[in-house]
Amino acid sequence: MQIAILIFDEITALDAVGPYEVLSRLPGADVRFVGAEPGLKGTDNGMLRLMADEAVADVPHPDVLVVPGGVGVALQAADPRVIDWLRAAHATSTWTTSVCTGSLLLGAAGLLDGLRATTHFLRMEALRDFGAEPTGERVVRAGKVITAAGVSSGIDMALTLAAEIAGDQTAKAIQLVIEYDPQPPFDSGSPDRAEPGVVAKLEAAVRAREQAAAARAAAAA
Amino acid sequence: MQIAILIFDEITALDAVGPYEVLSRLPGADVRFVGAEPGLKGTDNGMLRLMADEAVADVPHPDVLVVPGGVGVALQAADPRVIDWLRAAHATSTWTTSVCTGSLLLGAAGLLDGLRATTHFLRMEALRDFGAEPTGERVVRAGKVITAAGVSSGIDMALTLAAEIAGDQTAKAIQLVIEYDPQPPFDSGSPDRAEPGVVAKLEAAVRAREQAAAARAAAAA
Numbered sequence: 209m210q211i212a213i214l215i216f217d218e219i220t221a222l223d224a225v226g227p228y229e230v231l232s233r234l235p236g237a238d239v240r241f242v243g244a245e246p247g248l249k250g251t252d253n254g255m256l257r258l259m260a261d262e263a264v265a266d267v268p269h270p271d272v273l274v275v276p277g278g279v280g281v282a283l284q285a286a287d288p289r290v291i292d293w294l295r296a297a298h299a300t301s302t303w304t305t306s307v308c309t310g311s312l313l314l315g316a317a318g319l320l321d322g323l324r325a326t327t328h329f330l331r332m333e334a335l336r337d338f339g340a341e342p343t344g345e346r347v348v349r350a351g352k353v354i355t356a357a358g359v360s361s362g363i364d365m366a367l368t369l370a371a372e373i374a375g376d377q378t379a380k381a382i383q384l385v386i387e388y389d390p391q392p393p394f395d396s397g398s399p400d401r402a403e404p405g406v407v408a409k410l411e412a413a414v415r416a417r418e419q420a421a422a423a424r425a426a427a428a429a
Numbered sequence: 430m431q432i433a434i435l436i437f438d439e440i441t442a443l444d445a446v447g448p449y450e451v452l453s454r455l456p457g458a459d460v461r462f463v464g465a466e467p468g469l470k471g472t473d474n475g476m477l478r479l480m481a482d483e484a485v486a487d488v489p490h491p492d493v494l495v496v497p498g499g500v501g502v503a504l505q506a507a508d509p510r511v512i513d514w515l516r517a518a519h520a521t522s523t524w525t526t527s528v529c530t531g532s533l534l535l536g537a538a539g540l541l542d543g544l545r546a547t548t549h550f551l552r553m554e555a556l557r558d559f560g561a562e563p564t565g566e567r568v569v570r571a572g573k574v575i576t577a578a579g580v581s582s583g584i585d586m587a588l589t590l591a592a593e594i595a596g597d598q599t600a601k602a603i604q605l606v607i608e609y610d611p612q613p614p615f616d617s618g619s620p621d622r623a624e625p626g627v628v629a630k631l632e633a634a635v636r637a638r639e640q641a642a643a644a645r646a647a648a649a650a
Contacts, residue, residue, distance in 0.1 A: 359450065388611075389622075390585065397605060405598075
């Protein structure tokens with residue numbers, strides 16, 4: 209079972225590594241980290257680099273497609289190598305998945321038209337640009353397309369997918385080996401329950417960063 | 430604030446990337462991925478590679494030390510470059526932390542003697558070899574030393590640490606931006622609640638893998 213995880217500069221590392229940690233433990237998993245071109249890809253906090261061993265063109269027909277997000281999504285959406293690959297890979301995939309703003313890349317490739325989907329809560333309305341119906345659920349399944357909410361939700365998405373692929377017992381064993389028994393010290397992981405001041409401050413900071421990325425994408429286009 | 434995250438071959442990727450995703454968002458964070466020597470480090474499922482841009486020797490006095498785990502820990506514990514660095518870095522660190530079997534590396538460096546600590550549940554008793562007192566808690570603080578349980582617990586540990594370093598409001602904002610509002614599809618993340626059959630099967634598989642790694646370490650010593 210070939211699993212392709214797209215990586216790119218300014219990716220959010222946990223978007224990719226959360227699902228990787230789960231899906232790579234599936235029996236027979238053959239995980240490929242792919243980029244528009246091979247090479248090291250910097251993450252959106254600029255400190256960690258992940259290696260894409262292959263180009264997307266080298267992995268044309270993965271069984272499972274995982275599209276992470278991050279501020280670099282804007283540049284990827286403007287890259288025909290990536291968009292054409294997503295379309296072709298989705299045509300033959302068993303599962304097409306995204307984490308965080310990775311769903312906006314699926315949208316840009318035309319893969320979410322008419323589907324319920326999710327993304328990072330700060331970008332939820334952007335899904336409508338692609339004909340998708342935004343939902344506030346953490347993991348959203350629409351046929352073979354599974355989209356997940358922001359960053360850490362990729363772990364929940366991947367466990368859900370692991371159960372679909374290999375059964376509940378295998379998914380439970382994976383959850384156990386990664387000791388995924390979350391105990392966050394605060395109840396601040398959702399905009400519905402976080403303090404309004406925390407939400408507002410974050411919103412301002414993230415939007416400024418995303419606007420800068422969009423400007424770079426426009427300049428590169 | 431300099432944050433050094435040790436990486437090495439056969440690391441568990443999420444052990445490093447969970448804390449990275451949280452700590453790199455702290456104001457003034459300067460995260461360095463370091464290895465016994467610089468270069469690409471393979472993860473313990475053999476598919477993803479992370480880049481160590483610097484050698485441990487280049488980052489002698491980080492403010493925060495993060496030691497992830499994985500089957501590669503056995504080889505690291507036999508490497509004097511790593512052990513000597515851990516001792517010297519701990520002498521001047523503000524916080525010394527570990528995720529999963531990273532605590533066994535802290536133990537091998539003599540940093541856990543007499544302290545309450547935790548690790549992956551399958552390796553809990555190994556902490557006693559280093560004079561530590563194993564506990565079943567997910568995040569264990571003993572003075573400036575914080576150890577976390579298996580793999581995904583590094584996210585909880587890092588949010589706890591973020592609050593200590595930058596205050597609750599900043600930690601809550603980080604939890605929100607990574608949408609850490611966990612909704613695992615099963616309640617199988619702890620050996621106390623997972624089905625006994627799932628625990629037993631996992632235990633056998635992981636022990637076989639760890640024995641192989643220990644044999645390789647012995648051969649290399």
